[in-house]
Amino acid sequence: MSQVPRHERANLVVVCAAQFLCLAGMTAVLPLLPLYLQKIGIDGPDRVRWWTGALGAAPFVVAVFATPLWGALADRVGHKPMVVRSVLGIAIATTGMGFSDTPLELLGWRGVQGAVSGVFPAAVALLSSLTPAHRVGHSLAVLQATRSAGVLCGPLLGGLLADFFGLRTLFFGVGLIALVMAGCCALVLDERADPQAAGTPLSPVRLRELVRERAVLWMLGVIFVYQVSVMASWPMLALFVEKLGVEPRAAATMTGVVVFAQGLPSMVLATTWVRLVPRFGLGRVLVASLVLSGLTNLCVGVVDRLDLVLVLRALSGVAMAGFVPLSFQWLNGYAPHAARGRMAGISSTAMMTGNVAGSLFGGWLAVEIGLGATFWVPGILLTVTGVLFSTRLRSQR
Numbered sequence: 201m202s203q204v205p206r207h208e209r210a211n212l213v214v215v216c217a218a219q220f221l222c223l224a225g226m227t228a229v230l231p232l233l234p235l236y237l238q239k240i241g242i243d244g245p246d247r248v249r250w251w252t253g254a255l256g257a258a259p260f261v262v263a264v265f266a267t268p269l270w271g272a273l274a275d276r277v278g279h280k281p282m283v284v285r286s287v288l289g290i291a292i293a294t295t296g297m298g299f300s301d302t303p304l305e306l307l308g309w310r311g312v313q314g315a316v317s318g319v320f321p322a323a324v325a326l327l328s329s330l331t332p333a334h335r336v337g338h339s340l341a342v343l344q345a346t347r348s349a350g351v352l353c354g355p356l357l358g359g360l361l362a363d364f365f366g367l368r369t370l371f372f373g374v375g376l377i378a379l380v381m382a383g384c385c386a387l388v389l390d391e392r393a394d395p396q397a398a399g400t401p402l403s404p405v406r407l408r409e410l411v412r413e414r415a416v417l418w419m420l421g422v423i424f425v426y427q428v429s430v431m432a433s434w435p436m437l438a439l440f441v442e443k444l445g446v447e448p449r450a451a452a453t454m455t456g457v458v459v460f461a462q463g464l465p466s467m468v469l470a471t472t473w474v475r476l477v478p479r480f481g482l483g484r485v486l487v488a489s490l491v492l493s494g495l496t497n498l499c500v501g502v503v504d505r506l507d508l509v510l511v512l513r514a515l516s517g518v519a520m521a522g523f524v525p526l527s528f529q530w531l532n533g534y535a536p537h538a539a540r541g542r543m544a545g546i547s548s549t550a551m552m553t554g555n556v557a558g559s560l561f562g563g564w565l566a567v568e569i570g571l572g573a574t575f576w577v578p579g580i581l582l583t584v585t586g587v588l589f590s591t592r593l594r595s596q597r
Contacts, residue, residue: 207390211330212339214388215283215323216346218381222290222319223350225374228358229294230256231437231455233306236367240301246567249436251303253563256435258307259293259314260555266315267549270322279326280391284382289316291378298371320347321548330391344525345467352463359456363449411546416534418592420550422490423527425585427554429497429578430520432562440571444506454506461510462517473522474529482533483593486526490586492519498579501572 234252242248270282293313300306320343327339362370411417433440438455446454476485496516500509528547535543558578565573 208331210388211390212327212342214385215326216343218283218287218385219319219323219343220346220350220353221377221381222287222317223347224354224357225294225377226290227351227354227459228361228370228456229297229374230435231355231459232358232362232367232370232452233435234438235362235452236306237303239367240303240306242303245439249439249566250563251307252435252439253559253566255303255307255310256431256559256562257556258310259317260552260559262311262314263318263552264549264556267318267321267552270318278391279322279329280385280389282322283319283326283389284385286317286319286322287378287385288382289313290319291375291382293317294371294378295375298368298375324548326389326391344528348463348467352460352467355459355463356453356456359452359454362452367452413534416531418589419527419530420547422486422585422589423547423550424554424557425581426490426493426523426527427551428558428561429493429582431555431558432565432578433497433574434562435559436562436566436571436574439566440574441506443571444504444509446506458509458513461513462520465514465517466521469518469521474525476522477526477529482526482530483589485522486530487586487590487593489519489522489526490589491583493523494579494581494583494586495519496579497582498576501574501576501579 296309441455500512562574
């Protein structure tokens with residue numbers, strides 16, 4: 201690291217700090233939306249579940265359309281303003297959510313969040329365009345680690361703060377943290393030109409050239425299915441925890457514990473999956489991650505004891521730890537070196553689209569079948585996807 205320019209190290213530190221704090225804040229809020237809906241007067245389990253699904257999907261619906269526009273603007277004004285905009289957008293939207301007294305107001309602010317935030321795509325674009333090619337992989341790996349850490353810490357801290365200080369205070373606290381980070385990004389980020397940066401010659405590479413390979417389309421589809429499976433249960437998690445017999449006053453904290461049980465092994469073991477690739481091959485390791493993720497989530501949905509749920513969530517975290525870095529590694533293998541940032545942007549769009557579909561799908565499952573179905577149905581979906589992917593790999597060989 202001693203040979204890395206100071207401004208490059210500062211960029212990485214600040215972007216990762218912003219990613220960690222903003223994602224921790226957002227994941228602190230999202231699992232508690234059902235409790236917030238009940239607080240502002242939404243009664244009846246079906247109404248709470250439908251509104252939770254809509255609130256979970258709203259920012260991603262808007263982001264699917266807004267992200268390409270922000271990307272086009274970044275080509276003109278640079279990537280630093282886009283990072284500042286995304287972090288500031290979280291500050292504004294989350295604070296607005298704290299002032300909401302009706303579900304429509306809450307839905308509107310969730311839409312604003314999707315329109316003006318999007319830290320991860322902005323951070324990936326900035327690091328890919330400003331980091332020399334031989335250090336891009338390391339920078340993006342560090343960014344991914346901070347994302348996992350944010351997901352790990354956010355719900356647990358959010359549950360504790362919500363139980364002690366109230367849900368509205370949690371929204372305001374997240375907004376304040378994001379505002380401070382937006383100021384840090386504006387002051388510290390240095391977008392100086394670097395002729396060796398990986399993103400310099402991105403513009404000649406067209407979108408259809410990147411997705412021309414069927415293997416790329418297959419992986420984008422798998423990423424979509426994976427995100428659908430993850431998001432189907434995420435907004436309903438607090439209700440699922442309550443269903444296990446947890447007292448309402450402890451529901452927020454226990455929701456954070458359930459998320460923590462999955463997030464800790466997911467963060468710690470991601471590199472372990474990557475180290476298995478040279479021995480078993482990237483495709484086989486991806487299949488193993490998908491199938492094991494599906495089976496463990498299926499089991500979570502059919503048990504009714506909190507202790508078993510915690511154990512199965514930990515096993516699910518072990519299984520799911522490898523998918524995101526492995527899928528990005530797969531896609532990078534089909535992208536020109538200079539277009540890896542753009543390929544990451546395409547995969548982010550697939551993830552956001554999966555977030556939209558997953559939130560709506562989870563709301564439908566919770567109402568029509570039951571809360572357990574938000575786990576076991578996506579579990580079956582992941583398992584089948586892994587088997588189909590394995591079949592395709594064998595046919596290619």
